[in-house]
Amino acid sequence: MSATVVNHAGARRQKRGMKVWPLLLPSVSVLLVWMIVPLVMTIWYSLQNYNLQSPPAQFGGLSNFEYLFTDPDIPIVVWNTLLLVFGPLVVTVCLGMAFAVLYDGPFPGRGIARLLVITPFFVMPTVAALVWKNLFFHPVWGLLSWVEKLFGLQPIDWFSSHPMVAVIIIVSWIWTPFATLILLTAMQSLDREQIEAARLDGAKAVSRFIHVVFPHLKRPISVLVMLETIFFLSTYAEIYVTTMGGPGTATTNMPFYIFSRALQGFDVGLASAAGLFAILIANVVAYFFIKRISEHL
Amino acid sequence: MKPGSTRTKRDPLRTVLGWLVGIGMSFPVFWMALAAFKTEQDAAAIPPKFLFAPTLENFVAMSERVNYFHHAWNSIVVSFASTLIAIALAAPAAYVMAFHASKFTRALMLWMLSIRFMPAVGALIPIYLILVALNLIDTRFALVVITCLSNLPLIVWMLYSYFKEVPAEILEAGRMDGARPLRQLWYLLIPLTLPGIASTGLLGMILAWNEAFWCINITATNAGTLALAIASFANSEGQFWAKLSAASLASIAPILVFGWFTQRQLVRGLTFGAVK
Amino acid sequence: MTALALKNIHKQYGPVVAMKGIDLQVQPEEFIVLVGPSGCGKSTLLRMIAGLEDITSGELYIDNVLMNDVEADARGLAMVFQSYALYPHMTVADNMGFALKMAGVPKEERRQKVLAAAKILQLEKLLDRTPRQLSGGQRQRVAIGRAIVRRPKIFLFDEPLSNLDASLRVQMRIELAELHRKLKATMIYVTHDQTEAMTMADRIVVLRDGVIEQVGSPLELYNRPANTFVAGFIGSPKMNLLSAEVVEQKEGTAQMRIGESSFLTLPAHAGLAQGRTLTVGVRPEKLQQDAAGSISGVVAVVEHLGGETLCYVDIAPGIRLTVKLEAMSTVQVGDRTRLALEPGAALLFDADGKAMH
Numbered sequence: 001m002s003a004t005v006v007n008h009a010g011a012r013r014q015k016r017g018m019k020v021w022p023l024l025l026p027s028v029s030v031l032l033v034w035m036i037v038p039l040v041m042t043i044w045y046s047l048q049n050y051n052l053q054s055p056p057a058q059f060g061g062l063s064n065f066e067y068l069f070t071d072p073d074i075p076i077v078v079w080n081t082l083l084l085v086f087g088p089l090v091v092t093v094c095l096g097m098a099f100a101v102l103y104d105g106p107f108p109g110r111g112i113a114r115l116l117v118i119t120p121f122f123v124m125p126t127v128a129a130l131v132w133k134n135l136f137f138h139p140v141w142g143l144l145s146w147v148e149k150l151f152g153l154q155p156i157d158w159f160s161s162h163p164m165v166a167v168i169i170i171v172s173w174i175w176t177p178f179a180t181l182i183l184l185t186a187m188q189s190l191d192r193e194q195i196e197a198a199r200l201d202g203a204k205a206v207s208r209f210i211h212v213v214f215p216h217l218k219r220p221i222s223v224l225v226m227l228e229t230i231f232f233l234s235t236y237a238e239i240y241v242t243t244m245g246g247p248g249t250a251t252t253n254m255p256f257y258i259f260s261r262a263l264q265g266f267d268v269g270l271a272s273a274a275g276l277f278a279i280l281i282a283n284v285v286a287y288f289f290i291k292r293i294s295e296h297l
Numbered sequence: 298m299k300p301g302s303t304r305t306k307r308d309p310l311r312t313v314l315g316w317l318v319g320i321g322m323s324f325p326v327f328w329m330a331l332a333a334f335k336t337e338q339d340a341a342a343i344p345p346k347f348l349f350a351p352t353l354e355n356f357v358a359m360s361e362r363v364n365y366f367h368h369a370w371n372s373i374v375v376s377f378a379s380t381l382i383a384i385a386l387a388a389p390a391a392y393v394m395a396f397h398a399s400k401f402t403r404a405l406m407l408w409m410l411s412i413r414f415m416p417a418v419g420a421l422i423p424i425y426l427i428l429v430a431l432n433l434i435d436t437r438f439a440l441v442v443i444t445c446l447s448n449l450p451l452i453v454w455m456l457y458s459y460f461k462e463v464p465a466e467i468l469e470a471g472r473m474d475g476a477r478p479l480r481q482l483w484y485l486l487i488p489l490t491l492p493g494i495a496s497t498g499l500l501g502m503i504l505a506w507n508e509a510f511w512c513i514n515i516t517a518t519n520a521g522t523l524a525l526a527i528a529s530f531a532n533s534e535g536q537f538w539a540k541l542s543a544a545s546l547a548s549i550a551p552i553l554v555f556g557w558f559t560q561r562q563l564v565r566g567l568t569f570g571a572v573k
Numbered sequence: 574m575t576a577l578a579l580k581n582i583h584k585q586y587g588p589v590v591a592m593k594g595i596d597l598q599v600q601p602e603e604f605i606v607l608v609g610p611s612g613c614g615k616s617t618l619l620r621m622i623a624g625l626e627d628i629t630s631g632e633l634y635i636d637n638v639l640m641n642d643v644e645a646d647a648r649g650l651a652m653v654f655q656s657y658a659l660y661p662h663m664t665v666a667d668n669m670g671f672a673l674k675m676a677g678v679p680k681e682e683r684r685q686k687v688l689a690a691a692k693i694l695q696l697e698k699l700l701d702r703t704p705r706q707l708s709g710g711q712r713q714r715v716a717i718g719r720a721i722v723r724r725p726k727i728f729l730f731d732e733p734l735s736n737l738d739a740s741l742r743v744q745m746r747i748e749l750a751e752l753h754r755k756l757k758a759t760m761i762y763v764t765h766d767q768t769e770a771m772t773m774a775d776r777i778v779v780l781r782d783g784v785i786e787q788v789g790s791p792l793e794l795y796n797r798p799a800n801t802f803v804a805g806f807i808g809s810p811k812m813n814l815l816s817a818e819v820v821e822q823k824e825g826t827a828q829m830r831i832g833e834s835s836f837l838t839l840p841a842h843a844g845l846a847q848g849r850t851l852t853v854g855v856r857p858e859k860l861q862q863d864a865a866g867s868i869s870g871v872v873a874v875v876e877h878l879g880g881e882t883l884c885y886v887d888i889a890p891g892i893r894l895t896v897k898l899e900a901m902s903t904v905q906v907g908d909r910t911r912l913a914l915e916p917g918a919a920l921l922f923d924a925d926g927k928a929m930h
Binding site for chain 2: 020021023024026027028030031034035037038039041042045099102103105106107108109110112113114115116117118119120121122123124125126127128130131132134135136143173176177181230233234236237240241254255258259262263268271272275276278279282283285286287289290293294
């Protein structure tokens with residue numbers, strides 16, 4: 001009879017659970033560095049008067065923060081940031097909801113139509129912005145100006161007169177598919193029997209929606225809102241490619257402000273202070289989101 | 298009961314609206330795709346031309362002007378490499394979280410997710426300065442590392458959710474058969490979750506490909522990806538939309554294809570399971 | 574040398590105590606069955622032996638070597654899971670050869686060992702199939718084959734038959750018993766089915782709420798259960814456990830009332846004081862119809878099973894006796910009947926449920 005296959009004489013003796021820690025190490029250590037180093041440095045620089053064009057850095061205490069809160073641009077920047085969050089939020093959620101209701105029921109070619117609806121999300125944000133800028137919004141050659149002329153109106157130069165609206169349209173276009181997908185998925189997980197029961201109870205389509213479907217969607221909507229808020233707070237590429245924050249500061253939001261101060265104005269100290277501010281806000285929103293999803297782990 | 302599939306009632310309003318919305322939403326992309334095949338005159342024509350003689354001249358010009366292939370190659374390398382590395386780092390961690398769960402691993406996962414939500418701008422200055430100091434500005438290496446780290450939490454999460462679907466008993470049987478954790482991962486877990494890993498990889502590549510923020514700020518002609526190429530192309534060649542459209546179309550086409558195949562993973566991945 | 578020894582094993586999940594005071598010695602080549610109702614801890618115990626669960630305190634010895642801190646993959650044990658846990662993406666041959674592969678055994682030798690094990694279980698024709706293509710019974714065999722190939726020190730079985738249909742279960746029971754004889758291996762088997770325990774075990778360990786109630790051979794447990802729980806658990810149909818009052822005790826016998834007009838006469842016992850109430854255990858198969866019997870009641874339900882007849886007799890409001898009669902019995906619902914107990918077949922249990930000998 002052949003010898004026992006498994007060697008138990010020289011068996012590994014280790015406290016169970018210890019064994020698997022090394023597997024976590026690579027990702028955790030890497031992410032730790034990724035998180036801590038920039039954070040520490042940002043905090044450090046925010047306390048320095050440091051302009052890349054005139055080094056070295058000198059300790060400035062809270063002067064950057066003072067400047068930040070007294071910079072006349074700041075209220076505009078904050079306002080723009082809020083607009084760029086709530087504008088697309090409202091549009092995407094409403095449209096997303098409408099589209100989800102639309103695609104919830106069957107119709108011929110639904111699969112393909114659905115694919116078409118979600119296309120915008122996969123387009124590179126830079127490309128998306130450019131398409132809208134040149135092919136739609138352009139006052140001379142854009143499609144919209146052609147349509148406006150058809151109606152006898154003066155064509156609008158969107159990026160000069162309504163830059164914020166234009167950017168909001170672009171962001172909304174990109175993200176509505178995301179909202180649609182999420183709400184559609186959530187809708188399709190709704191137990192059909194509830195709706196049937198409501199129908200048997202004589203409820204019409206609209207009231208069925210209000211009383212059965214919508215409550216079920218409250219949760220996914222809150223998830224959607226939180227997620228989109230986090231992403232919209234860092235809107236960047238769309239602005240870079242269309243307005244560069246302008247005209248003036250009309251479309252400068254927080255990320256762009258930091259970018260322009262740091263990489264164009266070379267004022268690292270100020271940009272760092274602003275960066276901390278942005279991180280703080282993001283943390284607050286993320287906290288709520290994390291709490292919500294931690295239930296699912 | 299699968300929603301809607303048992304009823305064959307035709308709803309004409311829904312059909313019309315459904316198609317209108319679909320066409321409407323994707324219209325800009327199609328309009329751009331059309332423009333890519335027009336001459337500059339046709340592209341700039343008012344009223345807009347829907348019928349025209351197609352040409353490939355833009356694509357030819359594009360490869361000369363914008364150094365398209367160089368940037369495309371960068372995009373491919375960065376997307377591929379960052380995703381592959383991320384998966385390699387993430388798989389062991391996801392394994393531990395899925396099969397040796399504890400309060401600690403849960404907290405760890407939440408911490409990882411919170412990093413994902415931090416605005417990139419917060420790290421811009423330090424990273425920029427570090428890269429300058431290390432002479433890594435405008436290198437593919439730097440972009441790969443940064444993209445990898447940016448997407449890592451998401452990839453860990455997605456692998457975790459796919460791993461959890463494998464019955465723990467199969468791995469326990471492997472354990473009894475003498476397989477230590479890494480071998481369980483290699484011989485048992487990964488073969489059983491290949492479709493999930495593929496979807497995760499696909500999503501990771503899409504996110505890396507479309508990534509514009511870091512690209513614009515820390516790379517230039519050498520390591521710039523297509524995202525950057527388009528952005529700079531826009532500034533210099535802003536008037537030439539036919540060429541711009543061609544360049545854009547060539548830049549987004551692969552991802553559109555990928556994206557069509559991964560829509561379900563998108564929801565699962567980006568909402569972190571909060572929506573089922 | 575014992576194959577397996579458990580000394581004062583304790584298992585806790587945070588503040589919740591799952592098992593305590595587990596002591597057990599298993600001899601080589603023994604077939605031990607751990608049996609008990611769900612939640613009694615039998616699977617937990619098995620998993621602790623396997624190394625899949627931590628032991629909170631106490632000692633576990635395999636072949637007299639302390640194994641508490643040894644990893645599951647290094648203990649030299651093999652386990653057959655309730656759901657078989659076959660590797661879905663591998664063929665039967667690869668499933669069975671996996672452990673050998675992990676141990677670094679060369680390919681040719683692996684193939685031969687797998688073939689040898691396959692022959693024992695008649696799996697040779699299925700070696701190239703994947704689990705998806707197998708029936709439940711076949712999968713189970715592969716799971717067992719996977720364990721055999723490793724020639725482990727101890728085989729662990731976690732309710733392997735519960736996913737099979739009834740007829741297959743009976744067949745597999747016999748095959749497993751034969752396998753045990755053939756391989757001369759130590760086997761520890763977990764089940765909730767007392768029939769499996771009785772038919773397969775050399776010794777049975779009865780567990781309840783994380784504690785061992787009794788350890789013994791099947792007949793020991795059947796004839797001399799240590800308490801009412803074991804008495805009621807072992808044996809099918811279930812033993813009748815009746816509340817009995819001692820009416821009088823004289824001339825070496827004691828008379829106990831178990832129902833309005835039902836009595837049992839038992840040999841005198843020190844613990845039988847007049848007026849005392851205790852529990853009497855009477856197995857259905859030890860009762861017979863007897864016109865002169867001391868138990869009287871009305872037949873409520875009759876079940877004809879073909880080979881035997883089960884009869885439920887009400888001897889008092891709320892007190893129903895299960896009686897096993899022979900197949901040809903002509904008893905009818907509503908009959909008044911008298912029953913007699915085989916002499917010496919009654920078991921006595923005190924107020925705590927412990928057996929009185």
